Structure formats: C-alpha cells, structure tokens
Amino acid sequence: MLEKISKSYNPEDFEDKIYKSWEKSGLFNPDNLDLAESAPSYTIILPPPNITDKLHMGHSVMIAIEDLLIRYHRQKGYRALWLPGTDHAAIATQNAVEKKILKETGKTRHDLGKEEFLKEVWKFIDETQATILKQIKKMGASLDWSRLAFTLDEPRQKAVEKMFVDMYESGVIYRGERIVNWCPRCHSTLADDEVEYKEKTSELYTFYYSKDLPIAISTTRPETKLGDTAIAVNPKDKRYSKYLGKTINLSFLGVDLSLQVIADNLVDKSFGSGALGVTPAHSMADWQMAQEHNLEFKKVIDEDGLIKNDFSKYSKLSSLEARKKIVNDLKEAGLLIKTETIENSISTCYRCSSVIEPLLSKQWFVSVDKPIKHLEGKSLKQKAAEVVENEEIKFLPARFKQTYLNWVNNLHDWCISRQIWFGHRIPAWHREDEVYVGFEKPKEAGWQKDEDTLDTWFSSGMWTFSTLGWPDNYQNGEKKGDLAKFHPTNVLETGYDIITLWVSRMVMMSLFTLNEVPFKEVYLHGMILDGEGKKMSKSKGNGIDPMDLIEKYGADAVRLSLLTGVTPGNDSRYSEEKAEAKRNFINKFWNISRFIISSSDNKINKKAQLNTLADRWIFSKFLEIVENTNERLEKKDFSLATEELINFIWNDLANWYLEISKIEKNKEEILSCMLSGILRLIHPLAPFVSEAIWQSWQNTTLMTEKYPSISEFVNVENVDLKDFELIQEIIVAIREARSAHKIEPSKKIAAYIVVNKKEDLIKNQQALIKNLKTNIKELNFIEKKQAPKEAVFTIASDIEIYLLQEIDKDQELERLDKERKDLEKYIKIVKVKLDNSDFVKKAPEKVVKIEKEKLKSSTEKLEKIIEKIKNLK
RNA sequence: GGGCGCAUAGCUCAGUUGGUUAGAGCACUUCGUUUACACCGAAGGGGUCCUAGGUUCGAAUCCUUGUGCGCCCACCA
Numbered sequence: 001m002l003e004k005i006s007k008s009y010n011p012e013d014f015e016d017k018i019y020k021s022w023e024k025s026g027l028f029n030p031d032n033l034d035l036a037e038s039a040p041s042y043t044i045i046l047p048p049p050n051i052t053d054k055l056h057m058g059h060s061v062m063i064a065i066e067d068l069l070i071r072y073h074r075q076k077g078y079r080a081l082w083l084p085g086t087d088h089a090a091i092a093t094q095n096a097v098e099k100k101i102l103k104e105t106g107k108t109r110h111d112l113g114k115e116e117f118l119k120e121v122w123k124f125i126d127e128t129q130a131t132i133l134k135q136i137k138k139m140g141a142s143l144d145w146s147r148l149a150f151t152l153d154e155p156r157q158k159a160v161e162k163m164f165v166d167m168y169e170s171g172v173i174y175r176g177e178r179i180v181n182w183c184p185r186c187h188s189t190l191a192d193d194e195v196e197y198k199e200k201t202s203e204l205y206t207f208y209y210s211k212d213l214p215i216a217i218s219t220t221r222p223e224t225k226l227g228d229t230a231i232a233v234n235p236k237d238k239r240y241s242k243y244l245g246k247t248i249n250l251s252f253l254g255v256d257l258s259l260q261v262i263a264d265n266l267v268d269k270s271f272g273s274g275a276l277g278v279t280p281a282h283s284m285a286d287w288q289m290a291q292e293h294n295l296e297f298k299k300v301i302d303e304d305g306l307i308k309n310d311f312s313k314y315s316k317l318s319s320l321e322a323r324k325k326i327v328n329d330l331k332e333a334g335l336l337i338k339t340e341t342i343e344n345s346i347s348t349c350y351r352c353s354s355v356i357e358p359l360l361s362k363q364w365f366v367s368v369d370k371p372i373k374h375l376e377g378k379s380l381k382q383k384a385a386e387v388v389e390n391e392e393i394k395f396l397p398a399r400f401k402q403t404y405l406n407w408v409n410n411l412h413d414w415c416i417s418r419q420i421w422f423g424h425r426i427p428a429w430h431r432e433d434e435v436y437v438g439f440e441k442p443k444e445a446g447w448q449k450d451e452d453t454l455d456t457w458f459s460s461g462m463w464t465f466s467t468l469g470w471p472d473n474y475q476n477g478e479k480k481g482d483l484a485k486f487h488p489t490n491v492l493e494t495g496y497d498i499i500t501l502w503v504s505r506m507v508m509m510s511l512f513t514l515n516e517v518p519f520k521e522v523y524l525h526g527m528i529l530d531g532e533g534k535k536m537s538k539s540k541g542n543g544i545d546p547m548d549l550i551e552k553y554g555a556d557a558v559r560l561s562l563l564t565g566v567t568p569g570n571d572s573r574y575s576e577e578k579a580e581a582k583r584n585f586i587n588k589f590w591n592i593s594r595f596i597i598s599s600s601d602n603k604i605n606k607k608a609q610l611n612t613l614a615d616r617w618i619f620s621k622f623l624e625i626v627e628n629t630n631e632r633l634e635k636k637d638f639s640l641a642t643e644e645l646i647n648f649i650w651n652d653l654a655n656w657y658l659e660i661s662k663i664e665k666n667k668e669e670i671l672s673c674m675l676s677g678i679l680r681l682i683h684p685l686a687p688f689v690s691e692a693i694w695q696s697w698q699n700t701t702l703m704t705e706k707y708p709s710i711s712e713f714v715n716v717e718n719v720d721l722k723d724f725e726l727i728q729e730i731i732v733a734i735r736e737a738r739s740a741h742k743i744e745p746s747k748k749i750a751a752y753i754v755v756n757k758k759e760d761l762i763k764n765q766q767a768l769i770k771n772l773k774t775n776i777k778e779l780n781f782i783e784k785k786q787a788p789k790e791a792v793f794t795i796a797s798d799i800e801i802y803l804l805q806e807i808d809k810d811q812e813l814e815r816l817d818k819e820r821k822d823l824e825k826y827i828k829i830v831k832v833k834l835d836n837s838d839f840v841k842k843a844p845e846k847v848v849k850i851e852k853e854k855l856k857s858s859t860e861k862l863e864k865i866i867e868k869i870k871n872l873k
Numbered sequence: 874g875g876g877c878g879c880a881u882a883g884c885u886c887a888g889u890u891g892g893u894u895a896g897a898g899c900a901c902u903u904c905g906u907u908u909a910c911a912c913c914g915a916a917g918g919g920g921u922c923c924u925a926g927g928u929u930c931g932a933a934u935c936c937u938u939g940u941g942c943g944c945c946c947a948c949c950a
Contacts, residue, residue, distance in 0.1 A: 220950075345949065399877070403945075496945095564897090565898075571878090571879090571943085572885080572886075575884095577884095586912085590912095596909085635889080655915095826894050829894075843892080844892090847931090851893085
C-alpha cells in the first residue's frame with residue numbers, strides 16, 4: 001500500500017519502472033488500443049531532434065506539451081498516435097563528427113576519404129541517437145516506439161528519392177547556375193535562411209579602378225572587384241548621367257575589365273561615392289541586378305575561397321590575402337581615395353560561423369513559382385499561402401499567420417543541393433553535359449552519380465507523410481494504411497523560430513505530393529530563456545540541463561514547471577525554483593492521495609452521497625474543475641488548466657475539505673470518487689505520479705482510463721451546478737441559527753465551523769478559520785457568555801459554531817476599522833455608478849441589478865461592522 | 874527600411890469576448906503544527922496595471938501617441 005512506501009514522493013523509485021510498464025503494455029501504439037473501428041484519430045508527429053543533440057529545455061517543453069495532448073486524447077478515446085523520430089541533420093552532424101575526429105586523431109575528413117568518413121559518422125550516430133531517445137523517455141513521453149523513424153533510414157531514403165524524381169518530372173526541381181551562399185569551411189551551399197547575419201566593423205575602401213575612369217567606387221571587398229562587369233548608379237544621380245549606357249574598358253591593377261554603366265534604383269546616392277561596382281558572381285544583390293540588365297558573370301573566387309587562375313598576380317591567393325594586396329597596390333598606384341570603418345553585417349554559416357562567400361554555382365533548386373499541373377496550375381508558393389490564408393492550417397497564437405505569410409510570399413527558389421558527404425544522395429546521374437534523374441543508374445557506360453547531397457530540410461519537410469508509409473501507402477491518388485488513418489496530422493507543435501526553416505517546407509511538400517495539408521494546426525511555444533532573459537546556449541554555459549532537473553525534482557515537476565506561467569509564442573525565463581515549487585506540489589498531491597487511499601477500500605465510487613454542506617461544496621468545486629480542465633485543454637490553454645487544477649487540489653481539496661473530513665466522518669465515498677477523477681484529470685500533466693498512485697490503488701493502468709467529464713457524475717444527487725456558492729448557504733444557515741439561538745453580534749469572540757469533537761477542532765482550526773473568515777466576515781463575532789458550556793452549538797443540521805478564543809480588542813478594532821474604510825470606499829464607487837443615469841440606462845439590465853444588490857448587501861455589511869465597533873468600544 | 878512582441882507586487886509571470894474592491898508562484902513579516910504532507914499550515918505586508926490622450930455607463934483589457942526593452946525579415950556596395 002501507498003502509505004507504507006514513503007512519506008514523501010521519490011520520483012526515482014517510480015519513473016523508470018512505470019515507463020517500462022507502459023512500454024510493455026504496448027498502449028503507446030494506437031493499434032493496440034481497445035477502440036471501435038470508427039474511433040477518430042489524433043496524430044502528432046514529433047519534430048525530430050537532431051541525433052547529435054542532447055535533450056535541452058526546448059525539447060522538454062515540446063515533449064511536455066505534446067505528451068499532454070496525446071495522453072489527453074488517448075484517454076478521451078481517440079486513436080492517439082505520437083510518432084517518434086530523429087533527424088540526421090546533415091551539416092550539423094558532419095561538423096560534429098569532423099570536430100571529433102580532428103580532436104581524437106588530428107585528421108580531417110579529407111584525410112580519411114569519403115567512405116571511411118561516412119563509416120565514422122554512422123558509428124557516431126549509433127552512440128548519440130541512443131542518448132537522445134533515452135532522454136526523451138525520461139520525460140515520460142508516450143511515443144509509439146514501434147514506428148520510430150529516422151530521416152535517413154531506408155524507408156525515408158526511398159521516399160526522398162521518389163519525391164525528388166516526382167518533383168523533377170513535374171519541373172519543380174531544376175538544375176541551374178545561380179548565386180548561392182557558399183560556406184568555404186563546410187564546403188557547401190547554404191539556404192538563404194541558414195545564413196546568419198552578424199554585426200561587425202569593416203573597412204570600407206573608396207577608390208578608382210584606374211586613372212582612366214573618374215568614377216570612384218566603394219567596397220568592403222576589393223578582391224571581388226576583379227570580377228566586376230558593370231558600374232551601377234542611381235538613375236537620379238546627375239553626377240554620372242553622362243556615362244549611362246556606355247561600356248568602359250580598362251585595366252584594374254593589371255586585370256582587364258569591361259564595365260557597363262547602368263542605372264538601378266537599388267543604388268544609394270549617398271553611400272560612398274554613389275557608384276557601385278557590380279560583381280554578379282559574388283554578391284546576391286549584384287546577381288539580381290545582373291539578371292535584370294543582362295550582365296556578364298565573371299567568377300573570381302573558387303569553392304576553396306581562393307582567387308581563380310585568370311587574375312594575374314592575385315591568382316591562388318586567399319580572398320583575404322588578395323584583399324590586402326589589392327589595397328596595397330591601389331595605394332601605391334595612387335588610386336585609393338579613402339579608407340573608413342563602417343558597421344555592417346556579415347553573413348555567416350549558421351552551423352560553423354564561417355564567413356559566407358556568395359558565389360556562382362551549378363545547383364539543384366526547388367522552384368516555388370513554377371505552375372504545377374496537378375495543383376490547378378498553382379505554384380508551391382501560391383498553394384502554401386492559400387492553405388494558411390483560408391485557415392486550412394491555423395496558427396496558435398494567430399499572429400504567426402502573418403509571419404508565415406510574409407515569408408512565403410517573399411520566397412525565392414530553394415537551393416536544395418549541398419556539397420557535404422553526409423546526407424541523402426541526389427538521385428541523378430551525369431555524363432559529360434547530360435543529366436539523368438531516376439532511381440536507377442542508366443545502363444549505358446559513363447554515367448556518374450551526382451556527388452551532392454540534399455538539404456536536410458528536404459527530408460524533414462516530408463516528415464508528416466514519410467513517417468506514415470508514403471510512398472507505398474499512396475497509390476493512384478489513394479491513401480491507405482497509416483497514411484489514410486493518420487494524415488493529415490492534427491497538430492504541429494514546435495518553436496516559433498522554425499516557421500520558415502521547417503513549417504513552410506512541410507506545407508509545400510505535403511501539398512505537392514498529397515494535395516493536402518500536413519497538419520491542421522500549428523501550435524508554437526516560446527523559447528525558454530535563462531534567469532536573465534538570455535538564450536540558453538552551450539557556448540555561454542548558461543543552459544539548464546533538463547536531465548539534472550529531472551534527477552533532482554522528478555519528471556512530473558519539470559513538466560508542470562514548463563506548462564505553467566507561460567503563454568504560447570511568448571518566451572519565458574526559467575529558473576530552478578519553478579521545478580522546486582512543482583516538486584512540492586507533486587509531493588503534496590502524493591500525500592493527499594495517500595491519506596484518501598489509506599482511509600478507503602480499493603473501490604472507486606462513482607456515486608457519492610453528498611450529505612453535508614461541505615460535501616456539496618467540494619463536489620460542486622470538483623465538477624467545476626472537471627469541466628474547466630476539459631475546456632482549457634480543448635482550447636490548448638495549458639497554463640491555466642494546470643494552474644487551476646493545482647489550485648483546486650491544494651487549496652480547496654487539501655487545505656479545506658480534507659480538514660473537514662477529519663471532523664465530519666464518512667467521507668470515504670466522496671473522497672475516493674474525487675480522487676479517481678483527479679488522477680485521471682491530472683494524468684496528462686503529471687503522468688508518473690498519477691500512475692504511481694493509481695497502480696498502488698487499482699489494478700489497471702491509468703494511462704487508458706477514461707478522461708473524466710461532468711456527464712460521468714450526473715447521477716450524483718444533490719448537485720446543482722448553479723448552486724455552488726458556499727457563502728450563500730452558510731449565511732442563510734447561520735442567520736437561521738442566530739435567530740433560533742438568539743445570538744447577538746458581540747464584542748470579543750470569534751466563531752468557526754467545527755463538528756463533533758473539540759480536539760479535532762483545536763487541531764484544525766487554522767484551516768477552517770481561513771475559509772470562514774474570508775467568506776462570512778459578519779458572523780465572526782458572537783457573545784461568548786451566550787454560548788453553551790461545551791462551547792459548541794449547532795446552527796444547522798450540518799454546521800456548528802464553536803467559540804474559539806479571545807480576540808485582542810485593539811487589534812480587532814483596527815481590523816474592523818480597516819474593513820469599514822474599505823467598504824465605505826467601495827460603496828461610494830458603486831453609488832457613483834448607480835447615480836450615473838447613463839450607467840442605469842445603457843448598461844445591461846443584469847449588470848445594473850447585480851450592482852444594486854451589491855450596494856444593498858454592502859450597506860448592510862457596513863452597518864453591522866459599525867455596530868460591532870460600537871460594541872467593542 | 875518593413876514587421877512582430879513585451880512593459881501588471883521585490884523577482885518570474887497569469888489575467889479568455891471590456892463588467893464585483895487586479896491574481897498566482899517565489900521572496901518577505903508574524904504565528905502555528907509534528908500520525909496525509911516542513912517538499913506543511915494560518916495570518917499579513919506589498920500594485921498611480923510604463924506615459925499621455927481617446928472610445929465607453931464602465932478600460933490592465935479596445936484605439937492613437939510617446940518612451941524603454943526584446944525578436945524576426947530585408948539591405949548593407
């Protein structure tokens with residue numbers, strides 16, 4: 001039995017054991033749930049953590065929320081599927097392994113060679129993947145492990161290839177030469193949103209290309225000027241209008257340049273000299289300008305970050321060396337006009353922080369603008385915007401709808417090829433200039449497989465359906481198996497920082513291939529910041545490790561601490577005290593249960609006899625909280641649902657009703673009835689402790705016990721949901737009692753509810769005082785002399801008043817005086833309100849009536865208090 | 874440059890469509906208790922709801938403005 005185990009709840013005694021028993025039951029798998037064929041599905045696909053990750057607070061929030069949703073719906077009788085998986089995170093993983101190998105052996109990946117290196121990666125994955133999965137389990141996540149997926153396992157490879165080929169065949173995927181973000185260290189392209197901008201100071205050089213041309217230009221990157229093919233000026237800039245349209249041939253430090261002078265609105269007259277050297281091959285903006293003006297491209301820097309061969313003395317230099325040398329040469333040639341320091345932002349690689357080199361390169365792209373036949377001729381971009389505009393996909397909080405739409409509407413073609421080794425291989429073959437895209441290598445000789453791999457988001461973009469058996473489960477436009485049962489999924493729950501990177505990709509991929517949305521709702525949680533409001537990060541060392549928290553306070557406490565005091569989409573600061581506070585609650589709850597179970601048999605009572613006022617009061621509160629929790633959870637208002645449930649358990653049930661139950665006897669039925677409800681109610685929020693209590697009480701698993709709803713308790717007698725107010729009842733009862741006993745309000749005595757034994761009363765008076773005192777202030781004082789000898793008397797069949805202690809006269813006067821002042825102030829406010837004819841005319845009748853009643857009862861109260869003060873004096 | 878968010882008790886934050894005298898946790902003060910629980914209980918102090926206007930019978934809540942933080946996107950030659 002529970003009470004013999006421990007006076008306080010030790011999570012470590014239960015959590016692992018319980019998790020194993022859940023896994024063993026097989027009930028995380030919806031196929032094993034005892035459900036009617038028609039039971040609706042409820043699906044969440046776990047946003048796959050990177051295999052290299054350790055669990056961090058962001059994951060913990062995600063798991064707490066998703067597990068809550070899944071457990072809630074499972075208990076509600078849904079076919080609840082929460083599908084786990086991990087992400088191969090191509091670049092991140094490759095970098096991690098490179099770092100590791102370099103540290104251990106001093107070798108680079110090139111030393112090892114591709115094959116050896118990839119072996120090392122897979123070895124590494126075997127180790128790290130186990131870690132993150134184990135940690136997810138520690139949180140209590142009820143994920144269906146039988147469906148575990150990995151973005152680079154065999155089924156997903158098959159799916160990715162199919163997707164690529166389909167997209168290629170419908171012309172959405174194409175190969176083209178475009179300017180891309182190139183990371184010289186990762187030796188790969190990056191998507192636009194994988195680039196991070198960092199504020200830095202740079203040298204801005206202003207100089208002439210040559211003495212032959214009196215137009216000066218400004219740049220922070222003189223080395224790229226070797227590849228300039230134009231000079232752009234603002235069309236309104238009169239200084240240069242005479243040059244417009246001309247082509248100027250000159251020698252720039254010994255390198256021949258042919259420069260067209262063009263006009264473009266993008267050029268800022270006031271920046272530098274007002275003229276811009278256009279380098280189409282090494283600048284995003286210049287590339288776009290070059291497209292419009294049909295300019296030539298001239299590559300200067302190669303994939304290693306070195307100056308290419310055709311640039312005389314600068315060839316083979318790194319871009320930085322070339323820059324120094326050019327600046328120096330400009331000085332010597334007297335061409336350099338000035339050097340100034342400016343603040344600008346440098347684009348860097350989001351994975352390794354190297355400076356990005358924009359360069360021209362042949363890559364694979366997903367076109368977002370190409371009309372797609374099977375989507376009514378709409379493009380991916382249009383469709384992705386459409387389904388959010390018409391709310392086929394809803395955002396919570398709603399403001400992120402706009403963020404999403406802004407982003408999608410400004411979307412450019414998505415570069416999906418990466419020049420890293422680890423990742424999905426592109427199903428394409430090359431033979432000289434020919435390209436073939438397909439599953440198998442063409443039979444003729446000479447075809448070489450494309451060396452590139454795919455952007456990691458390409459495979460994670462397919463996550464909602466690649467995990468559900470696509471493409472095998474999709475034939476001739478018909479879904480079957482898991483795909484039919486569980487797609488579209490219900491909710492995508494993730495951080496708002498990932499809307500662009502991931503959410504939009506999933507939407508496009510799912511629309512392209514299934515012509516349906518991947519999820520009906522996007523719930524975005526906020527970021528967890530440290531105590532100072534800063535992002536937690538490894539390098540800053542300010543992170544809190546959820547595993548440490550779990551070890552110290554238990555998984556339930558950690559979960560509750562992450563669910564409360566937060567609102568969706570808003571960041572929140574986290575400090576350990578939050579977990580501590582919730583640990584205290586969990587322990588409280590443990591003891592409440594222990595107390596109730598110890599005094600009840602193992603029966604759960606569905607029907608409770610409500611004998612006394614206290615019974616009716618607590619039960620109505622209980623029903624209120626049942627309804628409230630259901631409502632809150634439906635609205636995904638997790639924070640308030642949790643807080644209010646905790647508040648009910650701690651304040652109403654434990655501090656008030658349990659104290660009464662020690663005096664009034666025969667509460668076993670109602671207590672066990674409520675405990676059964678509360679355990680089921682709180683299980684999605686705090687699964688371990690609730691299951692631990694349940695299993696020491698009942699022989700079933702709580703996980704699949706029905707989630708309580710009010711209708712379950714309608715057969716309980718004596719409960720009228722509209723008649724909850726304890727105060728009213730007590731007041732009536734006590735008024736009757738007062739006249740029956742002829743008790744007058746008097747000087748020095750406080751009176752409180754108690755029942756039967758005096759000893760009990762003394763012990764529990766404190767708890768009782770709070771409630772009566774706050775609720776029926778006017779009845780706090782009774783003439784001591786008029787009380788019966790035992791100092792206990794009945795004022796109603798189920799309430800008795802007991803005279804407790806003498807009150808300090810001065811203190812009491814002070815208190816009463818304050819109360820009087822408060823009341824007077826309040827009455828004044830209400831009077832002003834009621835005197836205001838506008839209020840009476842315009843406010844709803846109900847509100848006016850309430851106000852009038854308030855005024856009346858307050859005035860009565862005030863009179864009584866004044867009388868009391870008189871008597872005391 | 875464009876967009877978004879936040880500002881409420883000492884701290885961290887709630888506060889649902891405007892409607893009782895604005896709440897919780899932590900911290901603080903005083904007191905109590907040791908067979909459900911000290912990871913406890915009771916009582917208490919603490920707030921011009923950032924500023925200035927407006928709408929309304931009524932504003933923490935809606936609108937406008939200012940200030941201070943924070944974030945995202947674009948540009949950065």
